[in-house]
Amino acid sequence: MPTNIGLPSLTIVFQAAAQQAANRSKRGYVGVFVRDTQAQGVHQLSSAALIPSELGVDNQAYLARAFEGSDRGAPSKVVAVVIATGTTDTTALDAGLKLIEGMSLDYIAGPPDVTAQEKTLLETWVKGRRANYYIEKLVEPNPATPPDNMGIIAFTETDDAIAAGETTYTAAEYASRIAGILAGIPMGMSATYAPLPELTAVTPRSTEEQEEAVNDGELILIHDGVKAKIARAVNSLTTIPADGNADWSKIKIVEGMDLITYYLRTTIQDEYVGRYPNTYDNKQILVTAISAYLQYLEGAGVLHPGESWAEIDVEAQEKWMQSQGIETAGMTEQEIREYQTGSWVFIKAGGRMVDAMEDFQVTFSNL
Template identity: 30%
Template sequence: MADIGMPKINIIFKGLGASAVQRGSKGVACLIVKDTTNTDIFTKYRSTDDFTTAEQAKYTEDNVQYIKDVLEGTPKELLVFRIGEGGTLADILSKVKIKAPRNCWIAIADATDTETTDLVSFVKSAVANNHKRYKAIVYNSKADNMHIVNFTNTNVSFADSRGKQAGDKAIPYLLGYLAGLPLTMSAIAKPLNKFTEVEEPTDLDTAINAGEFVLYNNDGEVRVARGVNSLVTTGEGITDDMKFILIVEIMDLIYNDIYTTFDKFYKGKYKNNADNQALLIGAITAYFKSLALDNLLDSNFNNRATVDLEQQRLANIPKYGEDVVLTWDDEKVKNMTVGTNVWLRSNIKILNAMEDFTFVITM
C-alpha cells in the first residue's frame, strides 16, 4: 500500500492558516481567586449566561464581581481556579498546567506581592522550559518580559457603585479585555467604559518606556496608552517589536500552531531525511502565506521557513570532522540530516497595528 500519510501536514497547516484570525479573535482567560465558599478547584465559564445565580453562590461577593469583570471583556472562555481552605498558589499553578490551554492569559485577583512574584516566575519558566505560551497581567511588577503585562495605575474609578479603587482591582477586567482582543486589533483601539477616570502616572512616555501598561484619560474616555508588555531589555533575538502585546499574541499563535502540529502529526511518524524535512518546510511556508493573506504577516515580505544550515553544519562536525564539513555547500548540508533532530528557522514579518500618525501640511 502506498504511503499517503505525509501530505496531511499540508492540509492541517492550510486549515490553521485559514482559521488563524477566527481562532485568534478571542483568547482564554484564567483567573485565580482566593475563596473558601466552595470546594470546587476548577470551573469553566463561556459567558455571563453560564455564571448563573447558583454558580455565583459558590463565591464571595468580591469574587463574583471579579468573575463578572473578566467575562465583560468577552474572552473565548474563562477558567476560574480557586485557592481554597489550606490550598496554596503553587498547588493551583500546577492545576493551571494541566487544565489551561498552552496559549492563554492568567491573573490573580487580590494578589499579594509574593503571589505576583510567584506568578511571574511560573509564566517565565513555563514559556522557557515547557513550550507554553502563557501570558500574565500583574500589578506593579517590573518583570521585563514579553509574556508579562505590568499594569501600574495607582487608582481607577469604576463606572459602577465601586467608584474609586486601588489599581489592582482593575486586574480581572483587564485580563478579560486583553484575552478578548482579536489579533487584528491593538489594545489602544477601544475606550474602556468600565472606568470613568484613572489616576495617570506623572509622565506617560516614561511609564511606557519602563514597560508599564497604563490607562489614561482622553476626552472623557479612559483608554490604554500603549498596548505594551513589561519587556524593556532587548538584545540578541529580542527586539523592540516584541514589546507590543499584539506582536507577541501573533508570535504565540504561530509558535503554538507549528509546535502542536509537529508534536501531534509529525514527530516520530516519519523518517528524518531531507525529503520529509522539505515537505514540512513547504507546509510551514504555505501556512505563513495564509497568515499574510489575513494581514497577520506582511504579504510584501518573503515569509518562509528553511533548514537551519548553521546548526546542521555544526551538528555534523563531530562525525565527519570540521575540515570535511566546511567543504560542503548548502545543498549538501540540507541533505545531511542528523539523528532525530530537525533544525529549522524562519524569517517572517508580523504586522503591528497603526498607532502613530504624522501629517505634515505645507502652505
C-alpha cells in the first residue's frame, strides 16, 4: 500500500518555495565588502539609512550605491561585510567570506580598492559556492584574464572614465552599483539598457568596440547621447559547454536557473530527506510536487508555459541497479522504474527559461 506522507502538505511546501523564488527574483540580496577600522563584521541592511555612521564617508557612499537599483527595481537587502584594513594579503577578505558562508546572496562586490589577489580569491570562492548549488554571482571589475564563467560578471570600464558630473569612479568603486542593479531586476526583465541617470560619461567605445566587448563576455556601460545605461546584460561565459546553451551567457537566464536549482534543492533537503520511506509511490508523489512547483513558475513568468516536466530518471536508476550487480536486460521500463533503490532517488526535470525582449526587427511599409 502507498505510504501516507501527506501529499497536500508536501505540495504546499513546494508552492511556498515557488512563491519565495518569485519574490526573491524581484528584489534580491547583495553582499558588499568594505575595508574600515570601525564597525567590522556583518551588517544586514534593509535600507541605506541603516548604514553604520561610524564607517568612512567613501565606504558609506559605496554601500549606498548598492541600494540605488534602477527603474526596474532595487535590492531588498544589502549585506555589508566590513573587513580589516590592509591589502598586503587576502587574510581580511578571506575572513569576511567565511562570515557569509551561512547566507544565500545573489550578487557580491568586493571592496572598492580590491586587489588582484583578492579578485582571484573572490572568483575561487564564487565558483566553489556555485559548485555546491549556492547562487552567488560576482561583479568583478576589470578582471586580469577573462573569467569565462556564468557566475562571474566581468565589469570592464576604464578607471575614472565613469563620471557623474565632476565626480569620477573606477570600475571597482562602481561595482556595488552594478551589483545592486542586477539584484533588483525582476525575473521577467533583464538589465540590458537599465539606465544610470546620474552618469554623464562612461568609457568611450565605438560601436564595433562595444560589440566586441559584449561578445567577449564583458558587461560594459554605454552612453546614447541622452543617458548612460548598461549595454547587453551578459556574464563572462564565452565557452559554452557541450551540454549547455548559448543563452547561458545572459545574466537573466542564469538568474532563473540559479533560483530554480537552489530552491528545488533546499526544499527537498529541508522537507524530504530522511523523512519518508523510499518507495515508488513516494517517489511519484515527489515528482508530482516538483511538477506543480515548475508549473507555478511557468505562471510566474520564470519558465515557458506548457514545457516543464519532471519524472523518475529511468536511465540513471538502471545504471545504479547495474552498479549493484542487478541484471536489467530482461526487465521492462516500468519494472526498472519501480525497483527499490536503497536511499537513492533519481529524478530528472526540465523546462525552458523565458528570456526578455532585447532584440527587435520592425518593418515599416510606406503605403
